[in-house]
Amino acid sequence: MTTTAPDLRKTPGKKRGGKVIGNTGLYIATGVAALLFLVPFYLIVRNALMTDPEITGENWKWFPTDIQWGNFTEPFDDTTVDFGRALWNSWVVAILHTSGILLICSLAGYGLARIPYKHANKIFYAVLVTLMIPTAVTFVPSFVLVSSLGWVDTYRGLIIPGLFSGFTCFLFRQYFLGFPKELEEAARVDGLSYWGAYWRVVVPNSLNFFAAMATITFISGWNQFLWPLVIGQDPSAWTIQVALSSYMTNQTVNYHLIFAATAISILPLLFVFLFLQRWLVQGIAQTGIKG
Amino acid sequence: MSTTTKIDLATSAPAKPAKARPRRSLRASSTLNFWLFTGPFLIGLVIFVFVPMGWSIYLSFFEARFTVSPSTFIGFDNYQAILDNPDFTGSLVTFTVFAAFIVPTTWGLSLGLALLVHRLRFMKAFFRSVFFIPTAVSYVAAALIWKMSIFNGVRFGMANTVVGWFGVDNVAWLANPDPPWYWLVIVTLRLWLQAGFYMILFLAALQNIPAELYEAAAIDGAKPGWQTFWYITLPQLRATSTAVILLLLIAAYQAFDEFWNLLGKATWGQPPLVELYKTALGESQDYGQGSAGAVILTLLILVITLFQGKIMGFGRGEESK
Numbered sequence: 001m002t003t004t005a006p007d008l009r010k011t012p013g014k015k016r017g018g019k020v021i022g023n024t025g026l027y028i029a030t031g032v033a034a035l036l037f038l039v040p041f042y043l044i045v046r047n048a049l050m051t052d053p054e055i056t057g058e059n060w061k062w063f064p065t066d067i068q069w070g071n072f073t074e075p076f077d078d079t080t081v082d083f084g085r086a087l088w089n090s091w092v093v094a095i096l097h098t099s100g101i102l103l104i105c106s107l108a109g110y111g112l113a114r115i116p117y118k119h120a121n122k123i124f125y126a127v128l129v130t131l132m133i134p135t136a137v138t139f140v141p142s143f144v145l146v147s148s149l150g151w152v153d154t155y156r157g158l159i160i161p162g163l164f165s166g167f168t169c170f171l172f173r174q175y176f177l178g179f180p181k182e183l184e185e186a187a188r189v190d191g192l193s194y195w196g197a198y199w200r201v202v203v204p205n206s207l208n209f210f211a212a213m214a215t216i217t218f219i220s221g222w223n224q225f226l227w228p229l230v231i232g233q234d235p236s237a238w239t240i241q242v243a244l245s246s247y248m249t250n251q252t253v254n255y256h257l258i259f260a261a262t263a264i265s266i267l268p269l270l271f272v273f274l275f276l277q278r279w280l281v282q283g284i285a286q287t288g289i290k291g
Numbered sequence: 292m293s294t295t296t297k298i299d300l301a302t303s304a305p306a307k308p309a310k311a312r313p314r315r316s317l318r319a320s321s322t323l324n325f326w327l328f329t330g331p332f333l334i335g336l337v338i339f340v341f342v343p344m345g346w347s348i349y350l351s352f353f354e355a356r357f358t359v360s361p362s363t364f365i366g367f368d369n370y371q372a373i374l375d376n377p378d379f380t381g382s383l384v385t386f387t388v389f390a391a392f393i394v395p396t397t398w399g400l401s402l403g404l405a406l407l408v409h410r411l412r413f414m415k416a417f418f419r420s421v422f423f424i425p426t427a428v429s430y431v432a433a434a435l436i437w438k439m440s441i442f443n444g445v446r447f448g449m450a451n452t453v454v455g456w457f458g459v460d461n462v463a464w465l466a467n468p469d470p471p472w473y474w475l476v477i478v479t480l481r482l483w484l485q486a487g488f489y490m491i492l493f494l495a496a497l498q499n500i501p502a503e504l505y506e507a508a509a510i511d512g513a514k515p516g517w518q519t520f521w522y523i524t525l526p527q528l529r530a531t532s533t534a535v536i537l538l539l540l541i542a543a544y545q546a547f548d549e550f551w552n553l554l555g556k557a558t559w560g561q562p563p564l565v566e567l568y569k570t571a572l573g574e575s576q577d578y579g580q581g582s583a584g585a586v587i588l589t590l591l592i593l594v595i596t597l598f599q600g601k602i603m604g605f606g607r608g609e610e611s612k
Contacts, residue, residue: 033404034418037422038421043441056447057447104331105332107328108329111328120325132596141347144346164335166340194320226547245551248435255439262435266429277420
């Protein structure tokens with residue numbers, strides 16, 4: 001938040017003379033890079049609003065002649081892939097994934113950071129060990145476990161195994177270590193227990209950090225692919241990413257439908273980015289430096 | 292305010308005698324409280340992380356096809372078999388090369404973008420957002436754009452339209468391993484998705500470099516630009532660079548989503564995780580061999596990260612990692 005203000009002071013503003021050309025060059029370079037970065041977004045919008053003959057036509061068309069808003073309802077009427085179901089599944093999974101991780105990992109992070117216990121250090125090292133093991137690599141054993149629990153094709157199977165994120169717990173612990181102790185001590189003097197102090201003092205004063213973690217977790221929950229692919233054997237348990245992936249291997253390709261579906265799948269996250277970017281950037285900067 | 296909270300407390304935590312308020316009861320209950328806070332997480336961690344890991348190591352020594360309850364002990368045969376599988380070992384080699392290429396490129400691009408954006412005076416937030424926003428897109432969606440619209444190998448694809456302006460014939464970007472144009476597809480996709488995220492890390496680090504360093508360098512006669520970059524900026528970014536490279540390395544070996552979607556059933560350019568998926572969950576359903584492969588890959592990633600930590604020096608890493 002204070003990011004831009006001190007920065008303006010840092011950039012030396014004295015020698016203006018030769019700087020004009022330098023600045024123009026800077027803006028041209030940045031502008032060209034920015035245009036390249038926007039090309040994929042342009043392609044989604046272009047293809048989602050065109051008809052198939054326009055997309056596959058002989059000559060490249062930059063813009064649709066008639067904007068095809070109707071394309072956006074087509075994925076929902078498509079009989080080969082139950083897109084509406086997949087969209088719903090994604091919302092359920094992403095929301096429960098986010099709230100579950102936040103609740104479980106923040107509590108654990110606080111316990112590890114603040115509550116004295118003689119074996120706390122050993123337990124913390126056990127959590128650190130799980131950070132060294134990449135989660136994606138453990139999908140074979142996790143699938144073995146989940147399938148023997150009978151959780152294949154269920155929300156339980158999609159959500160629960162991902163809730164115990166050592167990394168999120170670690171980030172919360174680091175954050176709570178830096179939380180001003182005086183606030184909690186005051187609460188404790190007032191007679192609050194750890195539990196009471198946590199919910200009435202610590203959490204209300206940490207909403208920024210919670211928002212940052214929620215944003216990051218929601219994005220990863222929405223975008224995850226490997227685990228839903230493994231668990232969602234039946235199309236009724238597909239998330240939106242698995243559904244998108246299935247479009248690419250279908251026999252018939254409806255370009256306009258596929259890109260409309262892609263646009264719909266990206267939209268929630270674009271909203272998250274536009275409205276919560278403040279917390280997101282702050283969260284990444286904080287956690288990134290520490291991690 | 293404080294009276295109401297007291298009452299709440301007494302009702303919400305009945306296990307503790309509400310009257311004996313002072314320190315002694317707090318200390319006595321701190322063990323209990325520790326487990327109250329960390330218990331749910333630790334139980335889940337044991338069940339869903341440690342047990343599968345242990346089970347997987349166990350399974351890797353057994354014959355376990357089409358079943359997750361092992362039948363016969365076969366020692367290291369699963370390891371032997373998966374290491375004899377040219378697809379798996381080939382994917383390990385390919386991905387070491389891939390990592391050696393994608394890690395420095397992403398590092399360079401994200402640092403470059405951060406340096407550009409850092410120097411901007413106005414529209415800084417706008418450009419930062421533009422570079423950052425691809426992070427919102429999933430690998431699947433990006434693979435779809437790349438495969439269906441940019442590099443689809445036919446006339447109406449964007450890449451072929453662009454090369455067509457220069458009179459070049461259509462290129463089959465993904466459908467042909469020779470020449471291996473598919474790497475261009477994969478690398479550009481990864482760069483687009485990842486660079487903005489790491490740019491944010493570098494931007495935060497750039498803002499923390501004290502301005503006095505540059506002022507002192509200017510007094511000493513250092514030319515702004517290459518010299519200050521090489522002798523001040525880069526060394527000051529060392530900690531961030533180390534973290535970024537570590538994250539990139541781990542991400543490279545865990546690549547799955549875009550390869551799965553871009554290359555499908557192709558026999559080339561398959562990452563280790565796709566091979567594991569095929570072994571364990573494909574037609575052969577060989578969980579024993581799949582587990583052996585997972586163990587090998589985990590060990591490989593561990594060795595690489597430890598090795599990287601050694602050279603880059605996680606000097607004060609003890610507390611930060």
